[in-house]
Amino acid sequence: MNPKRREPIRESEFHEWLRSLLPPAEGVTVGIGDDAAVLDASGPVAAACDILVEGVHYDPRETLPAQIGAKAVNRNLSDMAAMGLQPRWLLLSAAIPPGIPEASLKEMVLAMKAAGERFGAVLVGGDTVRSTGPLVLDVTVLGPVGELEPVLRTGAAPGDRILVTGELGGSILGKHLLFTPRVKEGLFLNRRHCPSAMIDVSDGLEMDLFRLLDASRAGALLDGDAIPVSDAARRLAARTGRDPLVHALTDGEDFELLFTLPPERADALLDDPDLFFPVTAIGMVTTADKRAIMINGKEEPLKGEGFDHIF
């Protein structure tokens, strides 16, 4: 691998390299190299896709190929985490601009492979084409449901507690490239505590909370003092002049899990001696008419703000 090589890369050679990387894997009857992969989930499968675009999801001047590849896969694994399921197979589609160095392309793919394998998901197929514009990576993840129940967005009920993993806000300062998808956390929550609803925070706490509430036909009252505001949110706030809490509520790409549990089960989770990650109770599910946050003893309306792509 010569990092200075800028000769064109042929799709056929690139595919051969890809195939050589991938040994047989569990449940993969047919892997890369045929018209489709054939996968044996021994039951229902969950499937999700996430598309990453150069210049939208990352700044190409400041992002390493390995970071791009890892982000593309980790965003996708986060969807499976939000279902409380095990990701097992990945399909990768890439639209590749001309002139990308072969070494960069391979670093990117190796990072995708590593990001998947870190959480038990292997590459089983995909498609590569030339792009006339930015690099576009679309990853499809498939996960067997197995003996679990997928955790949907629809099950939150008035009275449930609202909880979140980790800390929020300011991910643009670095976490958006370096985050860990909460696959293990999602599986732990699903296996041991059965959240009534769950979603990953990809477009901002408020916006993703609204999605969960819309799906559950419910409302919420958040406790402004309880929101786990990250150091990054504070640092970013020092630059933007906004309140760190606003960053925690509306910044995207934290990829933490936002979920709901009836009060007694929320207490059981918070008291679980095996709980291996930070979880914070940040509010309560209400009837659908209310969407508010308590700040300094006063109820302020929530607007559901966050990152809404506008085409």
Next chain:
Amino acid sequence: MNPKRREPIRESEFHEWLRSLLPPAEGVTVGIGDDAAVLDASGPVAAACDILVEGVHYDPRETLPAQIGAKAVNRNLSDMAAMGLQPRWLLLSAAIPPGIPEASLKEMVLAMKAAGERFGAVLVGGDTVRSTGPLVLDVTVLGPVGELEPVLRTGAAPGDRILVTGELGGSILGKHLLFTPRVKEGLFLNRRHCPSAMIDVSDGLEMDLFRLLDASRAGALLDGDAIPVSDAARRLAARTGRDPLVHALTDGEDFELLFTLPPERADALLDDPDLFFPVTAIGMVTTADKRAIMINGKEEPLKGEGFDHIF
């Protein structure tokens, strides 16, 4: 729907419209609107993805939104046809450039939906983002294997006949947008005649034949007089000054099925009274050292030419 509207389209509103289009469907436990779709295939599933890029796979100045959408899905269904399987579920990822009229976007999605439903495949999820460049559509298709065996590329053996559906060449004159994915043909072939190997002709007969032969570690001798040269190949040849046969051998995007069968089973297929589509025997599988075509009684070497994306 106002075709003149050029106001920005919000992702959230677009998703709501999408959800409203899609009724519950067989095997879809969870459809659009959660972190992942949950699908029940009652057994193994085949999965493939295909990415379509504006300016690479179609000329935006000459292509209607409905044609773009249909092509994106039909290419993808063709992969499932090449496995001899029933496509059932589609995931759609779209990177959408700013300023695309809402009516065009909706026409495109409705065409994707219709293209899928024509062959029994429903939209169950996806992702939409803003693009900084061309429109990119990536479609993932999933199909239950059911009681069938997937037809792989790997099973061609010396002595097998090589057959192809339909006619080849010159698809750029129109068929590349208007082709019918050979889903019914693929299922018919798999159910009744069990091809030893099969692939769809997406990048040209020679190149896709080479892929099948590489996978099967075999060679081939084609009969130049037998290749079903399309009218479009002849019309294109009149413009390019090349031999129509060259267009039939190397033009991409015909999306016909290329497959192999032992001689007696090839005869049985050609004599099958229920055969409802044109099939032509075009040559024979040989040992791996030979890749040639008989033209005017002379063996010419095949080079495996076709459309190889160069990045």
